[in-house]
Amino acid sequence: MKKKLIALSSFCLLVTIIVLSCSKGGGSSSQSNCKLAGYVQGTDTASDTTNTFQFDNNNRIKSIITKLGVEIDTNYVTYDANGNLTQFYYTSGGTVYGNTFIYTGSLLTAISSNYNGQGASYTITYGSNNLPVSISTTFSGITSTDSIQFNSNGDVSSVKEFSNGTLTTQISCQYTSTANSLKQLALINYLNTLGMDELIYVGSDAVADFIVKYYSTHLISSATSTGSNAGSVAYTYGFNTSSQVSLYKATLSYGTFTYNFDYDCN
DSSP, X not given: OGGGOTTTOSHHHHHTTOOOOOSSTTOOOOXXXXXXXXXXXXXXXXXXXXXXXXXXXXXXXXXXXXXXXXXXXXXXEEEOTTXXXXXXXXXETTEEEEEEEEEETTEXXXXXXXXXXXXXXXXXXXXXXXXXXXXXXXXXXXXXXXXXXXXXXXXXXXXXXXXXXXXXXXXXXXXXXXXOOOHHHHHHTTTTTTSOOOGGGGTOOHHHHHHHHHHOSEEEEEEEEEETTOEEEEEEEEEOTTSOEEEEEEEETTEEEEEEEEEEOO
16 A cells, blocks of 8 residues: 555556456446445456455444555544544554544544654634635745635635745635545545545645645646646546435546546445
C-alpha cells in the first residue's frame, strides 16, 4: 500500500493515464440495499488494481484488500463505540502505519498520520455552525493551513492553501445536484491511501481533496486552481438503477481517472 501516497510514490504518475474498469460495478441492480463492495483500477488483467471491501457484522467496511498483479496488500478499518471511523492502517514488520481520526462527539477534530512512515498531525477548526473553517498541518517543522469556504448549498466553494502564512494556491469548486454518497471513501482515502486524490494534480495539497469530497453535501463537478501550479479537473458520474454511483471519472489535461464501482446486493 505504500505506493499510493502522493508525497512518496511514483504510482500517482502512472495512474494519470490509466482508465479503470470494473467487473460488475456498472451493473443495473434494482435493489436499494446494495453496498459498495470495491472497484478495479487498470486497463488489462495484468495491470488491474483490484480493491475489494470486506464488512463486519454491522455492514461496515472492516478491511480493503488491494491486489496489483501478484502483490496483495490489506488495510484495516476500526471504529469507536459511536460508529465513527477511527483508523485506517496496515502493518509492516510488526509496525502499524496508518491514519488515526480523532473526534469530539461525532465531530472529526484531528488526524494523526504515519502512513508510509511519515509523521504529520492535522487540526480541524470549526465555526459556530459545525462547518470546518480550516485545517492546519504540522509536518517536519513546517506549518501549513487550508482555509475553507462554503456556499449556500453546503458545498465547499473554495480552499485557500497557506504555507507559513503565504497564500500559495486557491481552489474553486462547482457541484452537481446529486447528494454526496462517497464521503466515507474520502475519509478512508485521506492522504491518497486509495489513490483517489485528483486535486493534487491541479496544484493543491493532499488535504484539499479530502476537504472537498468529505465535507461537501453534493458530488463535485469541477475544480479550478490558481497559483504556482494552476490547473483544472472535470468530474462525470454514472449511476445504476438504484441511483448509486457506478461510474466516477475525473478528467485532467493530461489524462483521465475512471472508477467503476462494484456493489454487493446480497
